[in-house]
Amino acid sequence: MVQKRPLPSREPSLELSYDTITRKGLQSLARTVSPPPAIKKRKAEANEVQKSATAAVEAGEKNVEDHLTFYSAHLLAALRPQIPGVPRLDHQEWVEMYRRNAGSGKGCHYVIHQHDHPIAGTHYDLRLQCNPTSSISFAIMYGLPGDPNSRRVNRNATETRVHCLWNHLIETASHSTGSMLIWDTGEFEVLPNRGEKEIGDSTAEASEGEHDRSKAKQTEQEKLRTAFQRRKIKLRMHGTKLPNGYTLALRLTKDNFRSEQPKKPSRRRRRQAPGGRQVRDSGSDVQESTAEERRPPRRGLSSLSRLSSPPASPRTKSDVTDEDAQADAAAAVASDDEDEAIRASNAYTGATNDIGSVHQRKWFLSVDRAQSGFIKNTTKSVSGFVETNWARKRAGADLAEGVIETATGFDRFVVGGREIERSVVTGRLASEILADEGVVGYVPRGLWRAITE
Template sequence: MSTPLTLKRDISPPPLRKGSTVQTTNGDKRRKSSLTDCSRRDDEQKNLSSAGPSLAAIEAGQVEIRNHLDYFTSHFKQVLRPATTARLDIDEFNQLYRRNRHVHGRHFVVHQHDHPVSGVHYDLRLQFSDSSTLSFAIPYGLPGNANSRRPTRMAIETRVHNLWNNLIESASHSTGSLLIWDTGEYEVLPWRQTDTRSTDDEHSDAAQRDGDKSSEQSHSERLAKSFQQRRIRLRLHGTRLPTNYTISMWLSSTNDRDCQPKKPKRKRRRIDPTKTANKFEIMTSSESESAEMQQVKQSLDPAVKNEQEEEQDAAAGVASDAEDEDASIRANNAYPGANNTIGSIHQRSWFLTLDKKNSGFERIRSGPDAGRRRGGWEPFFVRGRDHERSVVTGRSADEVMEDEGVDKFVGRKMWRPITG
């Protein structure tokens, strides 16, 4: 028997899972499969280029490679699109990851993820060790408007990821598209800061002492400490994000818990692309009109409340992505190869807001614009998969899917950007 294609490269086949149909006969392993499974494997085999396995196979843990950085940078050089927005050079992307590949590294990434079940959301991943990242799903992306009517958003804790997951741009029918919206290094600022206008000397001295102590720690150590205290002030030094971009995150006592959630009793229904491709095309005019009228009625009076409810629905979808994962992943809240030494709890909902003062904005105290913010930088808005592009390759979500050979993908609808 000839050597399998996957063993001719710097990779290894995945471990067998419970319930696998693999059998051993005369030292050869053969998998019982239907014609559908054979067709799927043929498609996956086509994705195995001379450079190595497909990105989706690596992300799913179906294959393992020893040098993720070299693999991804080599692949990205082949799929670059013309620069239309801020772009991080491939060599700088490479150097950024290399200089943070140690226990005190502070690498971060914001992924745009269009998942078939949970829909479009944005994943913020923060390195806290030499191998692992703390991960939050933010349904509507990072806030970019200091005068937004939606100053506070949700950030849902998800699984602890491997550090190399920060490098991924991929697409598949089971996971949707994933592109790098921004990446760089983070800085953890003290939660309490000295207010020069304050007359409370005791408070100022205490804040100063906190700052002195934190200055002796690395930013990854400060992140772990702030995470344990359930209050994080984070400055993100990225390529797309403006200078001094700072956010505050906190976990209220009502959302706090110290144990992992149990396995859900029911799984969310997954979308079958072959059955739902024409779903919206066959909607009758009366159904379309009633849906539009319902949206109008909802938007007339409690607009902000309805948007918050939409965010909660999206958060519920994000939180349920991994309902079918094995018991060890659920118990540890970490994917294989990552270590949850920071104590992350799955599905806890944090609050996240733009830190206006530390981002450079000041409050207007008089006049017709009293109470609003000025200064800082020009507002930006996260507009979703049809508009956003990778800060590394310049690709859109559709272009990532095209490059990875994903056809007829049906995503979750009704995602709307926050532009006010």
């Protein structure tokens, strides 16, 4: 009788030798299951990115003795060809204007920066010289209003830190702060509010002679300080991009008034920078109020969360020696002390808050249509609705040939944002500034839309 041999099993063997695993590239099957292996994090490429010289100076990481010479040389080398119809300030005029205002008690320099921040998004920073070396700052989400008949003629203007005056010269870009261009710059004039003969009268019963002498002695800085403390400011802007006669009105309501600086925030947020590097956002710049700290983080205006002009963030490295760790610890303590001083004074290092600026107070900003040269026309429709329209005034000039009418006011304009607006000093777009500063892979925040209605 023939003995039957057992049939081979049809199920393939699941056992593989280590050599087979290695030869077939299946090393992951050879490692143990528990505990799981540690995930090796890729070194952050962003740590290898070097800031440009202008960005380092703006961030406080590099010191220069003469900011005007430094930024003037940089911007002069970055000039773009003149485009017909696009306002441009002559470079030498820009230098001379800053020079006559800087360090002067009579200075009245202003700048409007377009700041495209990676977190806060595109916004516009209005800075007004308030003393020889410093300027108060307001963050405006959609820029200045340019249509007297717009349904959205008002803006929120949020107080930020008091800046050094040399910040008016900045045009730069980096991964952490985005791009910044000079949208407009010039000199401002403080106008009296309705019912006031002149801002700054010490007593109502001052004689006309005393009033005239007081008027002659007052500087724009003194007028600005008085108007700021009265919480009603009227400014005539003498710039390049803003039209002739353009007048702004800012007011701070009782609901938004407070005299104390915000308290230190209870937490600090971290965000992911390109390449995986974590960047600390200064809580003092993003916090709104004690009540709002309990809300989810808001993404909104301003240079509220920018990392420019304050001291540099602590550096992060994957391989830090004991000596480096000690140096970083000492730098962190100094940075915390400096942050606390900035928070308490609401002024960056080198600036002086002698005007009483309070961080994060929200002002209402609008164009003063009457002072800008418009007259109000009202018409009543058949249905009974009253419609209001603001039209440009017509001013007549008697000449030998007759009467010639010239229009005051200005033509409607729209602030178009980072893809349209150009620097009034260099003629560059935001994207061109990023390229010039060597910033590659920057991802701007979206959803910004110009006000056109």
